[in-house]
Amino acid sequence: MEFNKFVNGKDLIQKAKEFATKCHDGQKRKFNGDDYIIHPEKVAKLVEQNGGSPEQIASAWLHDVLEDCDIDFNSLEKMFGKVVADYVVELTNPKSVERSDKKSEYIAKKMCVMSSGALLIKLCDRLHNVSDFSTAHPNFVKKYAPKTKFILDSLEDCGRPLTTNQQKLVDAIRKIINIIE
Secondary structure: OOHHHOOOHHHHHHHHHHHHHHHOOOOEOOOOOOEOOHHHHHHHHHHHHOOOOHHHHHHHHHOOHHHHOOOOHHHHHHHHOHHHHHHHHHHOOOHHHHOOOOHHHHHHHHHHHOOHHHHHHHHHHHHHHHHHHHOOOHHHHHHHHHHHHHHHHHHHHOOOOOOHHHHHHHHHHHHHHHHHO
């Protein structure tokens, strides 16, 4: 599959969906045991509902492939183009951060400087994660909710202007985590 073969945004999204489904085959979400691919699917739908471009929707499908699968940036760029690959890189945490107790601080700083397109995807990702609280283990919820609050507080404190859709996503996330606290 070569990037230049995409005729339109629908083809790009469909190929991203197919590729993500193949990459995440057999993976389960750690806090509820669901097939992992349900998460990128829900994030992609949220991105679409919030005005995301075809590149952003494709990136939502692919947002965890660098982190969780045996895929590298060059392969992703070759298959889906620079815009999609760059978004996915912006959404990817280094392995050292994934295992760190400083992950929330890292994400908070990153969200203050990432592109507006990547921020939309990241907020949709976070919204889907908190939307799953009803099926998640209580210990996960107990840890994830305050970390999310910290990240959102940091995003608002850094003075970054948010689009209307980004602010709606922040408000939706806060509504869910405020119920938990």
